[in-house]
Amino acid sequence: MAAALDATPFNFVAIVLCVSFGAGLLGSLLGLGGGLILIPVLTLALKVDIRYAVGASIVSVIATSSGAAAAYVRDGLANMRVAMFLELATVAGAVTGAMLAGVVGGRALYFLFGAVMAYSALAMLRKLREDGSPREEPPPNALADRLGLHGSYYDVSTGGEVAYRVHRPLAGLGLMYIAGTVSGLLGIGSGALKVPAMDLAMGLPIKVSTATSNFMIGVTAAASAGIYFARGDIDPFIAGPVCVGVTLGAFAGSRYMTKLKSGSLRRLFVAVLLWVSYEMLSKGIHG
Amino acid sequence: MTPAPSEPPSLQETAAATTAVPSEVIPLTPELLISQLLRGGVLLSLSLVICGMVMTFFRHPDYFSSPDALQRLTSPDSAPHRLPDVFEGVMAVRGQSFVMAGLLVMITVPVLRVALSLGIFRAQKDRTFAAITTSVLALLLLAFLLGGVE
Numbered sequence: 001m002a003a004a005l006d007a008t009p010f011n012f013v014a015i016v017l018c019v020s021f022g023a024g025l026l027g028s029l030l031g032l033g034g035g036l037i038l039i040p041v042l043t044l045a046l047k048v049d050i051r052y053a054v055g056a057s058i059v060s061v062i063a064t065s066s067g068a069a070a071a072y073v074r075d076g077l078a079n080m081r082v083a084m085f086l087e088l089a090t091v092a093g094a095v096t097g098a099m100l101a102g103v104v105g106g107r108a109l110y111f112l113f114g115a116v117m118a119y120s121a122l123a124m125l126r127k128l129r130e131d132g133s134p135r136e137e138p139p140p141n142a143l144a145d146r147l148g149l150h151g152s153y154y155d156v157s158t159g160g161e162v163a164y165r166v167h168r169p170l171a172g173l174g175l176m177y178i179a180g181t182v183s184g185l186l187g188i189g190s191g192a193l194k195v196p197a198m199d200l201a202m203g204l205p206i207k208v209s210t211a212t213s214n215f216m217i218g219v220t221a222a223a224s225a226g227i228y229f230a231r232g233d234i235d236p237f238i239a240g241p242v243c244v245g246v247t248l249g250a251f252a253g254s255r256y257m258t259k260l261k262s263g264s265l266r267r268l269f270v271a272v273l274l275w276v277s278y279e280m281l282s283k284g285i286h287g
Numbered sequence: 288m289t290p291a292p293s294e295p296p297s298l299q300e301t302a303a304a305t306t307a308v309p310s311e312v313i314p315l316t317p318e319l320l321i322s323q324l325l326r327g328g329v330l331l332s333l334s335l336v337i338c339g340m341v342m343t344f345f346r347h348p349d350y351f352s353s354p355d356a357l358q359r360l361t362s363p364d365s366a367p368h369r370l371p372d373v374f375e376g377v378m379a380v381r382g383q384s385f386v387m388a389g390l391l392v393m394i395t396v397p398v399l400r401v402a403l404s405l406g407i408f409r410a411q412k413d414r415t416f417a418a419i420t421t422s423v424l425a426l427l428l429l430a431f432l433l434g435g436v437e
Contacts (some may be wrong), residue, residue, distance in 0.1 A: 009350035013340065059390050063329055070325040073318050080318075083403060084420055091426045102291065105305055147415060218325075218397035221421070224395045226431040230369075238388035240336045243390060247333060 006008035006170035009237070015046065016241040024064065024249025030269060034246040034269030035061050035188035038278045044283075048238060050106050050113075055233035058225045058276075061189045065217035067247060068254070077211035079151045082166060082204065089173045090194075090220040093180020098224035101185050102231060111284025113186050114277040120192035153175070153208055164180045164205050169172060172202040184224035189217040317407045324403055328396035332389045346382060384406025398427050 007015070019041050020034070027034040035057040042053040072078045101109070144150065144166040152163040175197035185188040191213045198209035228234050332369065344350055376384025405420040 009347075010344060059393055061307050062397060063332070066329050066393075066400075068320045070329075073325070074322040076293075076318060080321075080404065081416065082417060084401075087401075087423045088419060088426070095426065095430045098430070099433065123389050128388060151350040219401060219427070222394050222397040223427055223430040227433060229391070229394065230431070234390060236339070236383045236390060238391055240386040243393065244333060244336055244340070247329070254405070281358070285363055 012046075013237070016042075016238065017245045019046070020060065020242045020245025021249040021252075024060075024246035024251075025253045026249075027064070027246075028250040028253030034250060035186075036192075036273075037228055038242065038246065039113065039187065040117075040244075041279060042238075044276075044279060050109050051101070051233050052235050052238050054101065055225075055228045055277035056187075056239035056242040058187040058221050059230055059234060059239050060243045061183075061187070061221045062218050062225060063243055063247040064250040065189055065214050065221065067251065069211075069215040069218060072214055075154075075211075077207060078155050079149070079204070079212050080215070081151070082149050082198070083212050083216045084167065085147060085149065086172060086198075087174045087216055089176035089286045090180035090183070090216055091123075091223045093177040093182075094184035094220045094223035095190040096177075097181040097184020097186075097228070098227035100181070101224075102227075104185075106283050109282050109284075110187065112182075114279075114281030114284060116182055116186060116188070116190070116192075117153065117277035117280060118274060121277065123152070123192050124273075125195065125267070125270050137275075139167060139217055140165070140171065142167060144169050151208070153205070162205065162279045166209065167203050168201050172197055173203055180220050180223075181221065183217075183220050184227075187221075187224070187228075188212075189221065191217060192237050205217075255262060318402075320407070321400055321403060324385060324400055326398060328392065329382030330391040332396065335389030335392060336386050337389075339382045339387075339389060341382075356378065398424070401427065 020038060023038040023041060024034045026037055038057050038060070039053050040049070042048040042056070043050050048056075067171070069078060073080070149169060150164065151164040151166075152161050154160075155162045157169070176194065178192035179190045179197060182188070182193060191210075193208045193211040194216065195206075198204045198212060199206050204212065312354050370391075373387045377388050401420060401424050405417060405424060408416040408420055
């Protein structure tokens with residue numbers, strides 16, 4: 001049984017719609033994906049089986065990432081060559097992850113989810129502390145030159161074109177395989193893993209990393225969503241309202257509100273994330 | 288001082304503006320093409336899902352009152368999860384199949400985006416990236432096939 005809630009189907013759909021809207025809104029305000037917030041709510045509060053929660057989340061991840069990517073690509077922020085190159089690894093990882101999800105049990109999924117969530121929360125905290133530190137010029141890389149991965153983007157705040165060079169493409173490829181596997185296993189976009197891989201390992205500017213990560217997430221998620229669909233883990237009765245709710249929430253967040261910059265609010269949210277990840281971890285350990 | 292009310296454009300000016308539009312159309316860059324594909328795909332998918340949800344509740348008034356129906360609806364294997372089943376359901380105007388068709392459109396959007404990129408790289412005679420994109424597309428198709436075998 002996918003959902004063990006005592007409600008009429010209409011009430012269930014209404015609740016899922018509202019919860020998903022909230023997750024999408026919060027996700028876009030914090031710059032996290034909706035999945036990271038959605039899956040704990042679906043499983044812990046609404047008692048949805050984690051496999052159906054993952055199946056519903058992965059489709060909504062495609063929706064929000066495609067919606068956001070449409071704007072990023074138009075504005076020339078996403079580096080499409082870097083994206084296509086790295087998608088080799090994320091898609092391979094996503095296939096691995098989705099296949100593994102059919103083998104490992106629910107408890108392992110809870111445990112892994114808790115761990116990734118704690119990591120994402122701490123990564124957010126770190127981003128809060130160091131802000132825009134100057135980086136040294138990366139050493140030239142023959143492969144990046146040959147593939148023509150370097151690029152430039154128009155910076156709205158300074159009003160000028162910023163050129164950047166890419167280095168360590170192979171390290172990026174390796175990290176992306178891991179990010180793809182996590183995404184396929186847990187039904188999240190795993191932007192928290194993709195952005196540092198580009199930002200820290202490959203030396204892309206943070207704005208380009210975020211935009212490119214969003215652009216790639218859709219393809220990564222599609223690979224695992226295909227497998228989840230064939231396995232029957234995408235239940236339209238849950239995934240339908242989740243998909244609509246998260247997309248509308250994310251749209252409302254990006255359109256009508258500015259990103260949360262306040263440090264104390266973010267810290268509070270990190271605390272909530274850590275508490276939820278503790279709940280997920282203990283559900284993984286005690287069953 | 289109040290600004291003078293602007294005069295409505297004369298008929299000639301309006302005509303000139305409308306005829307000028309086609310020449311001012313923004314050229315379809317690869318970026319714009321991909322951006323439009325992503326937006327259009329998401330909108331189509333969401334409309335299908337919403338239509339399907341509305342249809343479901345129209346056809347089953349008991350879903351507003353009976354808690355038992357939820358258990359039946361969310362039990363495994365109640366949902367169509369093979370392409371022919373979804374297609375059949377859509378033909379029979381079944382709400383849940385419409386929702387599923389919408390979700391499948393959503394899953395297809397990124398695949399189409401990769402296919403479109405392949406066309407763009409080939410048009411640009413970029414052989415390395417055409418090869419990389421072909422491999423990504425092949426991996427995606429492999430994923431769908433693997434899922435079907437399982």
